[in-house]
Amino acid sequence: MPIVQVYVWKGFSNEAKKRVIAGMTRVFVDIGVPAEAVEVVIHEVPKEDWGVGGEPASEKLKHAHVP
Amino acid sequence: MPIVQVYVWKGFSNEAKKRVIAGMTRVFVDIGVPAEAVEVVIHEVPKEDWGVGGEPASEKLKHAHVP
Amino acid sequence: MPIVQVYVWKGFSNEAKKRVIAGMTRVFVDIGVPAEAVEVVIHEVPKEDWGVGGEPASEKLKHAHVP
Amino acid sequence: MPIVQVYVWKGFSNEAKKRVIAGMTRVFVDIGVPAEAVEVVIHEVPKEDWGVGGEPASEKLKHAHVP
Amino acid sequence: MPIVQVYVWKGFSNEAKKRVIAGMTRVFVDIGVPAEAVEVVIHEVPKEDWGVGGEPASEKLKHAHVP
Amino acid sequence: MPIVQVYVWKGFSNEAKKRVIAGMTRVFVDIGVPAEAVEVVIHEVPKEDWGVGGEPASEKLKHAHVP
Numbered sequence: 001m002p003i004v005q006v007y008v009w010k011g012f013s014n015e016a017k018k019r020v021i022a023g024m025t026r027v028f029v030d031i032g033v034p035a036e037a038v039e040v041v042i043h044e045v046p047k048e049d050w051g052v053g054g055e056p057a058s059e060k061l062k063h064a065h066v067p
Numbered sequence: 068m069p070i071v072q073v074y075v076w077k078g079f080s081n082e083a084k085k086r087v088i089a090g091m092t093r094v095f096v097d098i099g100v101p102a103e104a105v106e107v108v109i110h111e112v113p114k115e116d117w118g119v120g121g122e123p124a125s126e127k128l129k130h131a132h133v134p
Numbered sequence: 135m136p137i138v139q140v141y142v143w144k145g146f147s148n149e150a151k152k153r154v155i156a157g158m159t160r161v162f163v164d165i166g167v168p169a170e171a172v173e174v175v176i177h178e179v180p181k182e183d184w185g186v187g188g189e190p191a192s193e194k195l196k197h198a199h200v201p
Numbered sequence: 202m203p204i205v206q207v208y209v210w211k212g213f214s215n216e217a218k219k220r221v222i223a224g225m226t227r228v229f230v231d232i233g234v235p236a237e238a239v240e241v242v243i244h245e246v247p248k249e250d251w252g253v254g255g256e257p258a259s260e261k262l263k264h265a266h267v268p
Numbered sequence: 269m270p271i272v273q274v275y276v277w278k279g280f281s282n283e284a285k286k287r288v289i290a291g292m293t294r295v296f297v298d299i300g301v302p303a304e305a306v307e308v309v310i311h312e313v314p315k316e317d318w319g320v321g322g323e324p325a326s327e328k329l330k331h332a333h334v335p
Numbered sequence: 336m337p338i339v340q341v342y343v344w345k346g347f348s349n350e351a352k353k354r355v356i357a358g359m360t361r362v363f364v365d366i367g368v369p370a371e372a373v374e375v376v377i378h379e380v381p382k383e384d385w386g387v388g389g390e391p392a393s394e395k396l397k398h399a400h401v402p
Contacts, residue, residue, distance in 0.1 A: 001251070001258065001265070003137055003173065004225075007204040007376055014115060016232050021118030023228030024205075029121075030224065031217050031268040039137065039173070040118035041074055043110075043378075048349060050202070051356030051375035054364075057202065064202070067232040068184070068191070068198070070271055070307065071158075074137040081383060083165050088386030090161030091138075096389075097157065098150050098201040106271065106307070107386035108342055110378075117135070124135065131135070134165040141273075141309055148249060155252030163255075174252035175208055177244075177311075182282060185289030185308035188297075204338055204374065215316060222319030230322075240338065240374070241319035242275055244311075269385070269392065269399070271342040272359075284366050291365065292339075295358030299351050299402040318336070325336065332336070335366040 001037050002028050009057065010044040011066040017042055068104050069095050076124065077111040078133040084109055135171050136162055143191065144178040145200040151176055202238050203229050210258065211245040212267040218243055269305050270296050277325065278312040279334040285310055336372050337363050344392065345379040346401040352377055 004024050012020075025038045047058035057064070071091050079087075092105045114125035124131070138158050146154075159172045181192035191198070205225050213221075226239045248259035258265070272292050280288075293306045315326035325332070339359050347355075360373045382393035392399070 001210055001253075001262075003175065003208040005206040005208075007206075009202055017116060018123060019232055020228055021123055022121050023231065024225055025118060025121035027221055027224030027228070031220055032266060033268060035120045038118070038120065041112055041137065042116040042118075043112070044116070045376055045378070049352060049377040049379070051360060051373070051377075052202075053370045053373065054357045054360035056353060056356060061202075065233060067234060068143055068186075068195075070141040070309065072139040072141075074139075076135055084384060085391060086165055087161055088391060089389045090164070091158055092386060092389035094154055094157030094161070098153055099199060100201060102388045105386070105388065108271065108380055109384040109386075110380070111384070119135075128135075132166060134167060151250060152257060155257060156255050159252060159255035170254045172252070172254065175246055176250040176252075177246070178250070179309055179311070183285060183310040183312070185293060185306070185310075187303045187306065188290050188293035190286060190289055204376065218317060219324060222324055223322050226319060226322035236321045239319070239321065242313055242338065243317040243319075244313070245317070269344055269387075269396075273340040273342075275338040275340075277336055287366055288362055291362030292359055295355055295362070298358065299354055300400060301402060320336075329336075333367060335368060 002033060004038070004040045006040060006042045007045055008042065009050060009066050010046045012042070012044060013067065016067040069100060069106070071105070071107045073107060073109045074112055075109065076117060076133050077113045079109070079111060080134065083134040136167060138172070138174045140174060140176045141179055142176065143184060143200050144180045146176070146178060147201065150201040203234060203240070205239070205241045207241060207243045208246055209243065210251060210267050211247045213243070213245060214268065217268040270301060272306070272308045274308060274310045275313055276310065277318060277334050278314045280310070280312060281335065284335045337368060339373070339375045341375060341377045342380055343377065344385060344401050345381045347377070347379060348402065351402040
């Protein structure tokens, strides 16, 4: 049952994505939900298309690290 | 009025997308909603970014067919 | 795999919801996706919270029928 | 940056919600994202409004446990 | 065409919602999109269900103002 | 707090995106929400994947202008 839609900046490594998928599923398993029931969907969004405080993250948070 | 956000694995054919758009709109028409009011938005997600049971579908469901 | 998020106005009957769930699932079955893989999530939104053309639907589309 | 939209069946306890919020945030902290950057939004959906395999979960999965 | 899904804390006044609907539509009108094409959907989420920095906003941001 | 998910057709210019991000943030600032709290995420969707009235916008609205 649980559906998890995750929005992150473009550039996440495959390793980071795997850890997100595994980790979020485990959160539900830990409260009694079967792993098979959990779907995690990751959406990568370019920093140009993500606004924080009224400006694109590509300008405002130019040096922020993407894991 | 109705907005339908559809999340599928990357690789859907244009023919499959057209059938999804037409079919979902018809479901609403059949219960009395005018076709013009229905918006269907399809989001293709790479199998690497879609987790099922704690693993990316690109590994767990490697051979699953995408229509 | 497919996840379908459906946004409609508050007031949909249970009968209409059942038809939406069954109908949207059938659209995917017809293109070769197993029914068990399809999740359809319906979100009812009050007309006050749904804007069309800059105004709430509760004012602009006061008399529109909800199935 | 990361935004996590979580869709679950209605009836989640406050304790379960807290664990989801804390756990999902920790997943990102573990890969180097600051906790303050993570927003987790939980949406509870009545089982009548959640279709699996073409039927509402309220019928098909009547006895499934909600944590 | 544009669909705008807005997630806010529960408790927004009708006046605030109207201003959000009107204002967001105007943003698109100002770049040449017809008002009639813009749909704005507001989702109110209880502060208990909205996590920031790993904790529910109902605890962490107890005194934050909802317009 | 507010999260704004914006879905538009592919082809939006960087200038249009900046105006959307700035404009939507200002709507919230005008009702008393601090700019820093507003996240705006723009999703560009190919017209082939966006259905209106049962047909892809790439066919039905072939000549519509994207700002």
